[in-house]
Amino acid sequence: MTTRAHPFRRQATVAALKETIVFWLLRAFTYVILGFGAIIFSIIIYKGSPAVFGSIRFDGAFPFIHNDFLFTKPQTLHIFRYKGELKQMSAAQYYAFTGEGTPETAPAAATPEQPLAPAVHATTEVVTPSPARATNAASALLAPATPTPPAETPAPSAAQPKIDPNDITEHETYSYAAGGIWPQIVGTVLLVIGSMTIALILGIFSAVYLSEYSKQGPLISAIRLAIVNLAGVPSIVFGLFGVGIFVIGMGWNISLLAGWFTLAFMVLPVIITASEESLRAVPRGFREGSLALGATKWQTIFSNVLPYALPGILTSSVLGIARVAGETAPILFTAAYATSDKLPWELSITPNRMHSGFLGYVEYPFLWIHDFALHGVSALPYHIYVVSSKIPQNEYTERVQYGTAFVFLAVVMAIALSSVLLRIRLRNRLKW
Amino acid sequence: MDESKPSAQTAEVVPTKVAAPSPSDKLARLNAPTIIDINNVDFYYGASKALHGINFPIKNKLVTAFIGPSGCGKSTLLRCLNRMNDLVEGTRIGAGSIKISGVDIYDPSVDVIELRKRVGMVFQKSNPFPKSIYENVVYGLRLQGINSKSRLDETVERSLRGAALWEEVRDRLHTSALGLSGGQQQRLCIARAIAVEPEIILMDEPCSALDPIATVKVEELIHQLKQDYTIVIVTHNMQQAGRCSDITAFFYMGRLIEIDATEKIFTNPTQKQTEDYISGRFG
Ligand SMILES: Nc1ncnc2c1ncn2[C@@H]1O[C@H](COP(=O)(O)OP(=O)(O)OP(=O)(O)O)[C@@H](O)[C@H]1O
Ligand SMILES: [Mg+2]
Numbered sequence: 001m002t003t004r005a006h007p008f009r010r011q012a013t014v015a016a017l018k019e020t021i022v023f024w025l026l027r028a029f030t031y032v033i034l035g036f037g038a039i040i041f042s043i044i045i046y047k048g049s050p051a052v053f054g055s056i057r058f059d060g061a062f063p064f065i066h067n068d069f070l071f072t073k074p075q076t077l078h079i080f081r082y083k084g085e086l087k088q089m090s091a092a093q094y095y096a097f098t099g100e101g102t103p104e105t106a107p108a109a110a111t112p113e114q115p116l117a118p119a120v121h122a123t124t125e126v127v128t129p130s131p132a133r134a135t136n137a138a139s140a141l142l143a144p145a146t147p148t149p150p151a152e153t154p155a156p157s158a159a160q161p162k163i164d165p166n167d168i169t170e171h172e173t174y175s176y177a178a179g180g181i182w183p184q185i186v187g188t189v190l191l192v193i194g195s196m197t198i199a200l201i202l203g204i205f206s207a208v209y210l211s212e213y214s215k216q217g218p219l220i221s222a223i224r225l226a227i228v229n230l231a232g233v234p235s236i237v238f239g240l241f242g243v244g245i246f247v248i249g250m251g252w253n254i255s256l257l258a259g260w261f262t263l264a265f266m267v268l269p270v271i272i273t274a275s276e277e278s279l280r281a282v283p284r285g286f287r288e289g290s291l292a293l294g295a296t297k298w299q300t301i302f303s304n305v306l307p308y309a310l311p312g313i314l315t316s317s318v319l320g321i322a323r324v325a326g327e328t329a330p331i332l333f334t335a336a337y338a339t340s341d342k343l344p345w346e347l348s349i350t351p352n353r354m355h356s357g358f359l360g361y362v363e364y365p366f367l368w369i370h371d372f373a374l375h376g377v378s379a380l381p382y383h384i385y386v387v388s389s390k391i392p393q394n395e396y397t398e399r400v401q402y403g404t405a406f407v408f409l410a411v412v413m414a415i416a417l418s419s420v421l422l423r424i425r426l427r428n429r430l431k432w
Numbered sequence: 433m434d435e436s437k438p439s440a441q442t443a444e445v446v447p448t449k450v451a452a453p454s455p456s457d458k459l460a461r462l463n464a465p466t467i468i469d470i471n472n473v474d475f476y477y478g479a480s481k482a483l484h485g486i487n488f489p490i491k492n493k494l495v496t497a498f499i500g501p502s503g504c505g506k507s508t509l510l511r512c513l514n515r516m517n518d519l520v521e522g523t524r525i526g527a528g529s530i531k532i533s534g535v536d537i538y539d540p541s542v543d544v545i546e547l548r549k550r551v552g553m554v555f556q557k558s559n560p561f562p563k564s565i566y567e568n569v570v571y572g573l574r575l576q577g578i579n580s581k582s583r584l585d586e587t588v589e590r591s592l593r594g595a596a597l598w599e600e601v602r603d604r605l606h607t608s609a610l611g612l613s614g615g616q617q618q619r620l621c622i623a624r625a626i627a628v629e630p631e632i633i634l635m636d637e638p639c640s641a642l643d644p645i646a647t648v649k650v651e652e653l654i655h656q657l658k659q660d661y662t663i664v665i666v667t668h669n670m671q672q673a674g675r676c677s678d679i680t681a682f683f684y685m686g687r688l689i690e691i692d693a694t695e696k697i698f699t700n701p702t703q704k705q706t707e708d709y710i711s712g713r714f715g
Pocket of ligand 1: 477501505507520
């Protein structure tokens with residue numbers, strides 16, 4: 001009786017009802033969003049991970065783990081029936097199988113040009129000839145999803161008699177659907193490293209100028225506002241800007257260099273803003289203490305401000321890395337090839353002296369830099385775009401489509417994780 | 433007592449009405465050469481005037497204490513002496529001059545870097561850099577391009593001994609300075625300041641964040657440092673000013689009210705306001 005009568009008794013009011021509804025509404029929205037995210041991620045992981053993990057092999061040769069999907073170039077997938085039996089082969093396998101030689105693929109399959117090391121296997125074979133090793137070497141080039149076991153695949157050999165073309169029926173080909181995505185991984189890594197280096201140098205310099213040197217006034221405020229707004233410009237606009245300035249204006253054509261600068265300009269606003277914030281977070285006492293000891297402004301900034309701002313700058317730049325790695329639009333017209341036969345360091349095609357737009361005449365010792373920087377690359381996001389829009393979507397192409405997305409997801413997650421670790425490490429080391 | 437109240441009020445309105453001998457005359461009998469000569473200095477933060485016609489000398493190898501209620505311009509004047517106020521945008525010396533050893537430090541020909549090497553500063557909030565104790569002390573030397581190991585080692589020991597910190601940290605010179613206690617950090621900042629061998633050390637409330645024991649240590653240190661350096665110290669602690677200074681200057685609302693030998697100020701001030709402030713009646 002007495003407990004009922006107390007003044008704080010719970011009552012069914014409209015306010016209480018509203019409170020419950022709001023709570024469940026907010027909860028529902030959050031879980032729906034989470035659910036969608038979870039579905040997208042699980043599909044990519046479920047369909048994409050077999051491409052990566054289904055092809056890992058451990059063997060005696062460096063780099064010990066061989067992965068056809070990660071470490072080989074894309075190839076065309078051939079689907080056909082041979083004497084009524086369904087076969088799935090990469091281009092290299094197909095030409096070895098039929099005995100046809102094509103100028104591009106057949107020699108490439110036979111020579112040690114692939115990043116995987118058939119050459120290493122070949123030399124090992126000389127010492128210890130083992131049939132298992134031989135098939136291993138051959139299957140290094142195979143698509144992992146091949147239903148026919150590697151042992152059935154005949155080793156590539158010029159002496160192989162041609163099979164009867166009439167035995168092959170229902171022949172279909174899918175570009176990029178066999179092989180791997182090694183050039184795309186390489187291209188993405190190169191694009192990220194180069195553009196982040198450029199962006200960090202330019203961004204830190206201008207952030208130091210804006211926050212430490214410039215007199216605060218309407219002009220600097222306007223510049224700062226412009227920079228912040230630049231961060232909201234769509235990336236395709238940066239792509240067009242890159243075409244105008246770097247590809248055409250500087251005459252770099254579609255190249256790594258043009259991609260580096262285009263991507264650098266795209267992330268610059270983020271980096272400048274983050275750097276300014278980090279610089280401002282360095283206590284005033286560090287500057288005053290240093291200046292009071294007779295340091296110049298630059299000495300103070302260089303030895304007593306920048307080192308303490310750097311962790312903050314780097315951690316926020318990691319978000320920039322994810323953006324650089326993920327954007328397709330800026331590299332669409334500036335840096336990306338859908339496919340390139342050679343990796344950037346395999347290019348040595350130029351004569352020992354040649355003219356190139358901004359560099360003037362380039363002499364022999366620097367030609368590799370020239371070839372390296374002034375050729376386009378492939379990149380993961382662009383590859384996802386190509387394989388999901390330019391080739392049909394079916395059971396045969398799923399491997400490359402979801403596999404690429406899965407690898408890309410893993411790369412972005414690794415970047416995010418390393419940002420968290422970096423932040424924790426630097427926080428522990430630098431505290432004030 | 434009944435009469436003192438109205439007279440205190442009139443004194444506040446018309447601060448320096450009572451004709452008194454000029455600061456230079458009063459300090460002349462201390463028989464020490466002048467090192468800093470502050471000459472009718474007006475100082476502005478933008479449009480607002482923070483110092484009004486400050487005029488007095490600072491004597492060589494003596495401790496001068498600045499006292500006065502909050503906001504009266506003690507820090508402002510102190511930071512004028514090594515041109516630390518240059519860092520604040522819109523500040524300027526409106527009139528007058530500050531001469532150190534006869535040189536006007538606001539003259540365009542003066543190199544601020546050289547000035548700050550000669551006039552060191554210890555801040556209210558101790559600001560050790562997040563480096564090792566050793567690197568903190570040698571920071572000023574490294575700036576000057578001195579990297580010889582023996583020279584640096586020798587300076588570290590001399591400065592830390594000078595700052596009465598050597599015995600406490602000699603075994604952990606290469607650990608982070610941020611691991612020191614508040615009092616140790618402040619003494620490290622003093623060691624860092626004396627490592628570059630200045631002539632004058634400015635201290636802005638160096639003990640305000642310290643406990644009584646650490647305060648006593650810093651005060652003892654000031655006594656020692658007096659042998660070699662001219663020290664200017666800002667403090668809110670009357671006992672501290674009484675204990676460790678030779679000359680005390682009392683400021684109020686951006687004006688110098690009175691300056692004299694410390695025992696004179698504390699026992700027999702000529703200005704009513706000084707007496708009121710010291711006895712805790714305002715401020
Ligand atoms: N950066 C600044 N910009 C504008 N005005 C300032 C600035 N710094 C100080 N002032 C003003 O100048 C006057 C003197 O300030 P100052 O810091 O010198 O006082 P103080 O005597 O050191 O006080 P405290 O004992 O509280 O440290 C105050 O009125 C203050 O508001
Ligand atoms: Mg102050």
